[in-house]
Amino acid sequence: MGDEIYTRLREHIDSMPAGYPATDSGAEIKMLKKFYTPLQAQIALSIGPMPETAQAIAARLDMDEKEAVTQIQTMASQGSLFRITTPDGALFRHPNFIMGLYEWHVHAVDKEVAELADDIYEGLFEHHWKNRKTKQLRVVPVGTSVSGKDTVKSYDMIRDLVKGPGKGPYAVAPCICRVEQIKKGNEVTRPLETCLTFGLVAQYYIENGIGKPLTQDQLMEKIDECEAANLVPFSTNSKEIVNMCMCDKDSCQLFRNLGKFPKPAQEVHAAFHAAIDADACIGCKKCSKKCQIDAIVQTDIPAAKKRFVQRVDTDRCIGCGLCVGTCPQNAITMVENAVFPDVPDNAIEMSVRMAKERMAIAAASKEMA
Incomplete structure (x- = not known):
């Protein structure tokens, strides 16, 4: 089958709500080869996002039912399919690459996989995170x-x-x-x-x-x-x-x-951002050392002991609040964002929203072509 089966699998996983785009380096195909045998890749193509029994999936495959069921169970145990254990037996469905089958292969990560992941994440951010309403x-x-x-x-x-x-x-x-x-x-x-x-x-x-x-x-x-x-x-x-x-x-x-991103705050869902009281700030910079997104910057306003007041760059602040507890002057508070994120009720609703947005983007691109 060569790379064809993995190309088809890449397209299948890319059809899931979170996507799995092609990269210039081919990292996404190399990653799939690490996680799936050609037979497993063929089986995965017949499995969608809705939970089904192994027997129902096997009925669609051109192979012995017992062998197919065994393969499906093995794939689930390896992290390539999601298994839901119920009193009536196991159900299986195909997951997103992120968050899903990649994390479920955490114990299979080696140096090659770790390096391939860099290109894959960059592709995911460019095609399925950047400017998306639902993340x-x-x-x-x-x-x-x-x-x-x-x-x-x-x-x-x-x-x-x-x-x-x-x-x-x-x-x-x-x-x-x-x-x-x-x-x-x-x-x-x-x-x-x-x-x-x-x-x-x-x-x-x-x-x-x-x-x-x-x-x-x-x-x-x-x-x-x-x-x-x-x-x-x-x-x-x-x-x-x-x-x-x-x-x-x-x-x-x-x-x-x-x-x-020049404005990371616009690329995350967050309900709050931090704010620093300039009158209370002593310029110790403990908050800036805590910040994971470099959102706290120095002003030219003098503070105590030849220090300068710090301020929050709201274009960068993602509202995690880590800086609040570290301030010895209690000068930092969390402030509600002007627009609260519209949070889906559950993961199913989130996935549906993501899928609909992808379909709308694809339709718009087709019209422009």
């Missing part, structure tokens, strides 16, 4: 930065978002971006196990050995650990959580690409 992730402020605010929605309060009835089980896995850095031979100073998942996805992580289970108390401790490590919470872009990335500019692909 897969949104910023959730760290808890200490918005506590006590009456206007904060429950889905913008990190602990309210992740705990409670129906949110579990919980699981934590290695951050794939920090794994990439390690495989490239780079030093990683922040915690490795920070990828948080919830509900059915957490169940999949636990069943596949991708991550380990957490109790609710352990989840709270993990969130505290991430805030202490200066990590930015990026949650599923919905009111019901599925996953949460804990990101930093030293390791993460998200920040590597966000930092290229």
